[in-house]
Amino acid sequence: MKHLLSAGDLSRDEALSLLDTAERMERALAGREVKKLPTLRGRTVVNLFFEDSTRTRTSFELAAKRLSADVVTFSAKGSSVSKGESLKDTALTLEAMGSDAVVIRHSSSGAPHRLAGWVRGSVVNAGDGTHEHPTQALLDAYTMRRRLGRLDGLRVTVVGDVLHSRVARSNVLLLATVGAEVTLVAPPTLLPVGVEAWPAAVSYDLDASLPKADVVMMLRVQRERMGDSYFPSAREYSRRYGLDRRRLALLPDDAIVMHPGPMNRGMEIAAEVADDPRRSTIVEQVSNGVSVRMAVLYLLLGGRGPRETTEPGGRSE
Amino acid sequence: MPRALFDAADVARVVDRIAHQLLEKTGGARDTVVLGIPTRGAPLARRLAARVRAFEGVDVPVGTLDVTLHRDDLRLRGVRALAETEEPPGGVDGKLVVLVDDVLFSGRTVRAALDALHDLGRPRAVQLAVLVDRGHRELPIRADYVGKNVPTSRNETVRVLLSEVDGRDAVLLEPAADRGRPDGLPAGLASERTP
Numbered sequence: 001m002k003h004l005l006s007a008g009d010l011s012r013d014e015a016l017s018l019l020d021t022a023e024r025m026e027r028a029l030a031g032r033e034v035k036k037l038p039t040l041r042g043r044t045v046v047n048l049f050f051e052d053s054t055r056t057r058t059s060f061e062l063a064a065k066r067l068s069a070d071v072v073t074f075s076a077k078g079s080s081v082s083k084g085e086s087l088k089d090t091a092l093t094l095e096a097m098g099s100d101a102v103v104i105r106h107s108s109s110g111a112p113h114r115l116a117g118w119v120r121g122s123v124v125n126a127g128d129g130t131h132e133h134p135t136q137a138l139l140d141a142y143t144m145r146r147r148l149g150r151l152d153g154l155r156v157t158v159v160g161d162v163l164h165s166r167v168a169r170s171n172v173l174l175l176a177t178v179g180a181e182v183t184l185v186a187p188p189t190l191l192p193v194g195v196e197a198w199p200a201a202v203s204y205d206l207d208a209s210l211p212k213a214d215v216v217m218m219l220r221v222q223r224e225r226m227g228d229s230y231f232p233s234a235r236e237y238s239r240r241y242g243l244d245r246r247r248l249a250l251l252p253d254d255a256i257v258m259h260p261g262p263m264n265r266g267m268e269i270a271a272e273v274a275d276d277p278r279r280s281t282i283v284e285q286v287s288n289g290v291s292v293r294m295a296v297l298y299l300l301l302g303g304r305g306p307r308e309t310t311e312p313g314g315r316s317e
Numbered sequence: 318m319p320r321a322l323f324d325a326a327d328v329a330r331v332v333d334r335i336a337h338q339l340l341e342k343t344g345g346a347r348d349t350v351v352l353g354i355p356t357r358g359a360p361l362a363r364r365l366a367a368r369v370r371a372f373e374g375v376d377v378p379v380g381t382l383d384v385t386l387h388r389d390d391l392r393l394r395g396v397r398a399l400a401e402t403e404e405p406p407g408g409v410d411g412k413l414v415v416l417v418d419d420v421l422f423s424g425r426t427v428r429a430a431l432d433a434l435h436d437l438g439r440p441r442a443v444q445l446a447v448l449v450d451r452g453h454r455e456l457p458i459r460a461d462y463v464g465k466n467v468p469t470s471r472n473e474t475v476r477v478l479l480s481e482v483d484g485r486d487a488v489l490l491e492p493a494a495d496r497g498r499p500d501g502l503p504a505g506l507a508s509e510r511t512p
Binding site: 017020021024025027028032034037038039067298299302303 | 383386387391392394395396397398399400401402432436
């Protein structure tokens with residue numbers, strides 16, 4: 001594996017071995033005073049964030065630091081990007097400084113794919129536009145497997161703004177690969193064109209989907225990506241598609257509630273549901289994110305020498 | 318053709334002897350723990366502890382210590398799947414830790430193990446037991462307990478088979494031509510996963 005661009009690129013074996021690695025990473029550090037492993041000493045990871053992010057950026061930064069890599073975090077604000085530098089020039093500049101991996105978040109779908117053709121190092125997609133967010137899907141799968149003990153045959157209901165959600169897209173691809181059954185629940189206006197070709201069932205009725213769900217994943221309503229015309233009002237959205245206490249009671253006894261964050265409390269998820277200590281895994285997802293990203297960086301960078309001479313864009317094993 | 322160095326009975330005898338030596342050298346294996354280095358050091362450590370218990374009725378805590386994240390050769394040999402680290406009951410602080418591995422070669426695995434061990438705690442002392450010492454050390458490391466010293470050439474492979482992992486016990490010396498990877502494991506990540 002040279003890059004991690006799409007959750008759909010992972011084979012079942014690769015995905016499961018990645019989750020196993022994450023589990024071992026977590027255990028290698030559990031209960032230790034010094035949370036640091038020497039594995040990626042001397043490697044440089046550049047976090048290239050063209051979009052705002054709290055948890056993903058911090059999580060990648062922590063993951064790289066726990067493996068002793070050097071981390072440079074770069075946000076578009078306050079950089080030459082605001083002077084009009086192109087993605088390619090920015091990438092080549094960072095490349096010239098000797099980065100071994102670039103973790104990129106960008107508002108344009110496909111930016112990481114383009115970047116992978118320009119730089120020698122590994123590229124990790126940390127969210128591109130409304131396209132994909134593979135490490136989020138991996139940490140979600142990791143969380144499900146830890147809580148429920150399996151992925152194969154797990155029934156996962158993904159609710160909300162599927163149209164704008166890179167989390168939903170990556171989750172559907174990954175979960176289908178590892179054998180879970182995904183149902184997407186959303187208002188028709190928030191489903192993408194061509195959703196019937198996705199490896200997932202589609203429903204418009206949340207109440208009907210909940211009693212047979214092992215996992216409910218609530219998506220953030222991405223108001224920054226939409227005009228106002230997708231649904232009549234926030235109240236109506238919340239009444240039809242929000243997860244409140246009444247709906248929580250419809251779930252099977254051991255079902256869990258997930259949310260990739262940041263949450264709109266009171267919109268897609270009620271505060272008391274988000275804070276439910278037994279079912280909500282929202283905080284857990286964040287800490288699992290670090291272990292999963294450590295595994296990704298280890299598997300991408302661990303085996304290769306600094307600045308290994310694979311051709312730009314070429315795949316090495 | 319691989320040449321057999323040990324058959325199953327030889328492996329059992331060697332483990333018995335190391336168990337006796339361990340009891341002798343540690344004065345009855347008090348405050349001693351054995352830590353196996355995966356893959357094959359782990360079952361060897363369990364066997365060693367079982368023999369010590371059979372001979373003198375002493376319960377020696379057993380653990381495993383994965384050294385992958387501390388290796389210095391990941392860049393040369395590619396990324397490997399991680400194995401389990403299982404701290405022995407009671408921990409390692411103040412104990413005599415006996416590291417157990419199948420083959421002692423360059424000494425780099427043991428170097429990584431010493432670093433990994435440092436993360437678990439502070440043992441009183443550390444010793445090393447190996448089934449086969451094949452020479453070619455690249456670091457100032459030696460074993461305290463050796464099953465057999467085998468003179469080898471660098472490009473031969475010593476392959477240890479244990480019933481817990483491979484279905485049978487044997488130690489084979491393979492000439493240069495048959496070798497897969499330097500550590501005798503098949504290439505590819507998935508196939509290296511510990512069962």
